[in-house]
Amino acid sequence: MDTAEQEHRRALAADMVDDLLEQDVVAVALTWVDHSGITRVKSVPLAGLPRAAADGVGVSPVFDVFLLDDTIITGRHAGGPVGDLRLRPDLDRLTVLAGQPGWAWAPADRFDQHGAPHPQDERGLARAVADRLTVHGYEVQAGFEVEWVVGHGGTDLFRPATSGPAYGHARQVELSDYAADLLAALAEQDVEVLQFHPEYAPGQFELSTTPEDPVHAADTSVLVRETIRAISMRHGMRASFSPKIIADGVGNGGHLHISLWRDGRNAFDGGEGWFGLTDEAEAFAAGVLRRLPALCAIGSPSVAGYLRLVPQHWAGAFAAWGLENRETALRLIAGRDLEIRCYDLSANPYLVVAATMAAGLAGIVEQARLPEPVGVDPVALPEARRLPTSLEEAVAAFEADEVLTEAFGAEFAETIVDVRRGEIARFADCSPEEIAALTRWRH
Numbered sequence: 001m002d003t004a005e006q007e008h009r010r011a012l013a014a015d016m017v018d019d020l021l022e023q024d025v026v027a028v029a030l031t032w033v034d035h036s037g038i039t040r041v042k043s044v045p046l047a048g049l050p051r052a053a054a055d056g057v058g059v060s061p062v063f064d065v066f067l068l069d070d071t072i073i074t075g076r077h078a079g080g081p082v083g084d085l086r087l088r089p090d091l092d093r094l095t096v097l098a099g100q101p102g103w104a105w106a107p108a109d110r111f112d113q114h115g116a117p118h119p120q121d122e123r124g125l126a127r128a129v130a131d132r133l134t135v136h137g138y139e140v141q142a143g144f145e146v147e148w149v150v151g152h153g154g155t156d157l158f159r160p161a162t163s164g165p166a167y168g169h170a171r172q173v174e175l176s177d178y179a180a181d182l183l184a185a186l187a188e189q190d191v192e193v194l195q196f197h198p199e200y201a202p203g204q205f206e207l208s209t210t211p212e213d214p215v216h217a218a219d220t221s222v223l224v225r226e227t228i229r230a231i232s233m234r235h236g237m238r239a240s241f242s243p244k245i246i247a248d249g250v251g252n253g254g255h256l257h258i259s260l261w262r263d264g265r266n267a268f269d270g271g272e273g274w275f276g277l278t279d280e281a282e283a284f285a286a287g288v289l290r291r292l293p294a295l296c297a298i299g300s301p302s303v304a305g306y307l308r309l310v311p312q313h314w315a316g317a318f319a320a321w322g323l324e325n326r327e328t329a330l331r332l333i334a335g336r337d338l339e340i341r342c343y344d345l346s347a348n349p350y351l352v353v354a355a356t357m358a359a360g361l362a363g364i365v366e367q368a369r370l371p372e373p374v375g376v377d378p379v380a381l382p383e384a385r386r387l388p389t390s391l392e393e394a395v396a397a398f399e400a401d402e403v404l405t406e407a408f409g410a411e412f413a414e415t416i417v418d419v420r421r422g423e424i425a426r427f428a429d430c431s432p433e434e435i436a437a438l439t440r441w442r443h
Helices: 003-022 046-055 059-067 120-134 168-175 177-189 214-234 279-290 292-299 348-366 393-401 402-408 408-427 432-441
Strands: 027-033 041-044 057-059 087-088 103-111 141-150 193-198 204-209 236-240 256-262 318-323 328-333 338-342
Touching: 027 046, 027 087, 027 120, 027 214, 041 046, 041 057, 041 214, 046 087, 046 338, 059 408, 103 120, 103 214, 120 141, 120 214, 120 236, 120 348, 120 402, 141 214, 141 348, 168 177, 168 193, 168 214, 177 193, 177 214, 204 214, 214 348, 256 279, 256 348, 279 292, 279 318, 279 328, 279 338, 279 348, 292 348, 292 402, 292 408, 348 402, 393 402, 393 408, 402 408
Parallel strands: 027 103, 318 328
Antiparallel strands: 027 041, 057 087, 087 103, 141 204, 141 236, 141 256, 193 204, 256 338, 328 338
16 A cells, blocks of 8 residues: 555545544444454544554454454464554445444454555455456345344343244334334444344344445444444343354354346346356356355354254255255345355354355356255255264365365465364363353354
């Protein structure tokens, strides 16, 4: 980043300060999501925003080897007390936080001290893979479903804050003020919510947002979750996005919806293939399907995630696809998009969209084709292929996948593996109940 660009960013931020002052903003939170899926933050007083935009805010690269419980491991390429990076906010996404009066938020990119992108910057990777698709003439639209549970505050135990039935209006009535405040806050933050409803598990809700370009979809996922967290706390409750709240319960998913576009047309509509798929959309979906075991190391990256990823829980535990089939990992919504159901919200959303796009692009290059769709519960099919049943299995598949490791780059891919193996070791002696309890409030 040269001096002219720095001064341009300084001027843009300075022009925003007066407007933010009028909205009573006193500080700006600059967030990034680490390899373990935890949203980390550094903040600046409002007056410091122009300096942060131009020069960045110092942050240690050691966060590349943080585990979800804040344990710091020593990786092959990261770890230790030496070094510094610079966080620079994306001013185009700067948002005044309706659920946190006095605060604004912006997602940040990480650079080295000379202004070059940090080779393990998650948001930068998502942008780079999206740019690769653009070179091939494609665009991607993406959006996340966000599932969470709300429990009573003041305890690390999970006590559901509602008693209403699954999907029941009674549950929504019980927390009517909470739901209204949440939806109002998201609307004030210009987040377009497509739908909101109670979900299956005790105290569980879900909302989905409108599709966006993949980097902004990941940004929105972060903003939505932190808004839910803030509004829940203001109502005396706690929110958890963990893939497994209690060991024998139904977990939280983080499904990704993704579609492929060329020349303004959705490739998942109007084709002559399965259910209207074009050849390009089929190849994209086939590329994702082929690499689902490896993708689990990115999209279901925690030990707790494999307590969730089991058959007959609508978690997408089988490497299969089908039209509106909620037990296959890939659910095709005809004429619209592909839903990837095996992902959960312990994942870094930037890594999720990056890895999924890389897999889909590889499918296009390979001219991959889908197998027969599955029109039943896959558990009834002897030939049905399970996705990894442990994080260790998923990590091994990721290490062996040349497409994904090339997309990440050797240093980044190996650090992902180091972090995943660190979590495996951390929970090696824990029971399912202990795993659920120790991860419950981390995401």
